[in-house]
Amino acid sequence: MIDLPLVARGKVREIYDAGDGRLLLVASDRISAYDHVLPTPIPDKGAVLTRLSVWWFEQLAPVLAEFGASHHLVSASEVPAAVAGRAMLVRRLEMLPVECVARGYLSGGGTAEYRRTGSIRDVALPPGLVEGSKLPEPVFTPSTKAELGEHDEPIDFPRVVELVGAERAEQLRALTLALYRRGAELAEAAGIILADTKVEFGLAAGSLVLGDEVLTPDSSRFWPAATWSPGSVQPSYDKQYVRDWLTSSGWDRVSPPPELPEDVVAATRERYVTAYERLTGQRFT
Known part of the structure; x- marks a missing residue:
């Protein structure tokens, strides 16, 4: 439970007002495809998105500076314990x-x-x-x-x-x-x-x-x-990988999307974790 005002709820994230011109972005394990939020979450997905974004913000800061720009990340550690590891404190834009x-x-x-x-x-x-x-x-x-x-x-x-x-x-x-x-x-x-x-x-x-x-x-x-x-x-x-499975399942992209099978969930998680580990050179634990 987060004791902050909810500003918005998107396909994957909840956004809370953290005060002082800041927002708390919380990444869930939800996954979307073809403009639908699927009913089956992908374990650890929110943590992968958050940790990888934090890594990229650091890598890209010099490029942004060349354009007189910056990124919105304030901290990934000064967040409520309930969402630690999958939330970022950011500037409100x-x-x-x-x-x-x-x-x-x-x-x-x-x-x-x-x-x-x-x-x-x-x-x-x-x-x-x-x-x-x-x-x-x-x-x-x-x-x-x-x-x-x-x-x-x-x-x-x-x-x-x-x-x-x-x-x-x-x-x-x-x-x-x-x-x-x-x-x-x-x-x-x-x-x-x-x-x-x-x-x-x-x-x-x-x-x-x-x-x-x-x-x-x-x-x-x-x-x-x-x-x-x-x-x-x-x-x-x-x-x-999820889009391809949905296409092969015969889903019409209009009706509510189907549940993902366990093997598709596991294979999707593996792909997300592999991307994180190969890009950053860090183990996902």
């Missing part, structure tokens, strides 16, 4: 209405869009790419930020300009791609391909701040580099 997505490889919805148009959003891509192909350069492919139960909608860069202004839009694109490149570099050193990732930003005293979680298996596609083979769906250390 004025969140921007854009999901900032960077893609270095073609996958998922990006592949489908490319097959239809030869582009992703307003970014033209060369012919001949297939599922899993590495892009010539990472691309910025933003979307809207949907409410719980709603769908994120792809948007092009001019729409980002309309939402946040030209200067801020340019900053978001440049910083998102810089964070992706640094994340991909560190992941490559751990034998992992960072195919794509989603980040969120807010403002504090007019300055850009990286918020939410960062470079986790919930917000990114992580592929084992040793088995990368363009032309098919790649093995992964993220929730794509």
